[in-house]
Amino acid sequence: MAEWVSHVCLAYALFTVTGWYVDWLDSRWIAVGVVGSILPDLDRLDLLVPGDRITAITGIPFEWAGINSVGGAVVLSAIGALLFARPSHQRRGFLLLLAGAFSHLLVDLPQRYADGLMLTNKYLFPLPAWRPPTPGWYVSADRWVAIVAATVALAVFFADRYRTPAPKPVTVERPDQ
Amino acid sequence: MKLCYRLAAIGLLFSAAVGLCVLSAGADRLASPGVEEIATDPDAYDDQPVFLFGDVVSVDTVSRTMVVSAGDDPERRFTIESVSKPTIYAIEPGGAIQVSGVLAEESAVVVSDNVVVDYRNGADFRYVYRASVLGGLLAAAGFLWFWRVEFRQLGFVPRGDR
Numbered sequence: 001m002a003e004w005v006s007h008v009c010l011a012y013a014l015f016t017v018t019g020w021y022v023d024w025l026d027s028r029w030i031a032v033g034v035v036g037s038i039l040p041d042l043d044r045l046d047l048l049v050p051g052d053r054i055t056a057i058t059g060i061p062f063e064w065a066g067i068n069s070v071g072g073a074v075v076l077s078a079i080g081a082l083l084f085a086r087p088s089h090q091r092r093g094f095l096l097l098l099a100g101a102f103s104h105l106l107v108d109l110p111q112r113y114a115d116g117l118m119l120t121n122k123y124l125f126p127l128p129a130w131r132p133p134t135p136g137w138y139v140s141a142d143r144w145v146a147i148v149a150a151t152v153a154l155a156v157f158f159a160d161r162y163r164t165p166a167p168k169p170v171t172v173e174r175p176d177q
Numbered sequence: 178m179k180l181c182y183r184l185a186a187i188g189l190l191f192s193a194a195v196g197l198c199v200l201s202a203g204a205d206r207l208a209s210p211g212v213e214e215i216a217t218d219p220d221a222y223d224d225q226p227v228f229l230f231g232d233v234v235s236v237d238t239v240s241r242t243m244v245v246s247a248g249d250d251p252e253r254r255f256t257i258e259s260v261s262k263p264t265i266y267a268i269e270p271g272g273a274i275q276v277s278g279v280l281a282e283e284s285a286v287v288v289s290d291n292v293v294v295d296y297r298n299g300a301d302f303r304y305v306y307r308a309s310v311l312g313g314l315l316a317a318a319g320f321l322w323f324w325r326v327e328f329r330q331l332g333f334v335p336r337g338d339r
Contacts, residue, residue, distance in 0.1 A: 004309040004311070006312070035319075035320050037316070041309075051198070061203050063198055063201050064198055066197035075193045079190045083332055085331070085332030085334050114274075116277075126200060129206040
């Protein structure tokens, strides 16, 4: 996994640029998408409550990694969406949380692995395991990833701030109508 | 959606999340044998390819080997051989690596084809944890700037027209 500064910055940039083309995707929904970008890493709950301890207590095999996956992204986004009070917000919330969670999985894909393959067997769960070659661009502790992500986010922030929004189409009635 | 239906749906989805964690633990989705399988019958896996994640216990730059501990329950130690020079000098005890190679000597040794250093030392771990806490705080602050909890509806609603 990349650290969360990178995930948050890249999600901010992604949703801000998307918002240039989608009217309703304003700052409050961008904030929801950014939260979605850290949902899959809720498997870090393992640091507080180790999966092995849960297995030892319940006798049932358990590993938090199950939610750091496509299936986990869908389920966690649905739970998050239901935390919005209004139905219209729940629908948009689900969409943004899911898009954010998928952005997380996408950013995690090109990491370096010793066997030269992506860790898609984990991220695609419960879909069939399939492991294409990884470009091996980074490991979690590479500082340059956060620097690039923060630079991209800052560039998009300033572009967004000084950008002239496209004019909305104006309907002019013809005098003879 | 009525509050009771929402709570019921959240309960069902929470069960689904737990189900994913249980199914994931039972699924064997890596072609390489896991530590648990190796520990059960170490002899059987000699000469077999393996892909492991482990914590570095000790490093010997002279023989270019390191001892790593992999798996949680059971935990098992492996001696990693044929580690490249740049890698052996980059890693310290307390770091974390991945290794791809072939098991030997009753699965006590991994003759490595490739070693990737995930965390060189404790400082790398601290960097990732701190950056993650900062990222989490940024995400939470951004969200709570635009949304607030409405206790009567037990859910998030927008904060006015920010």
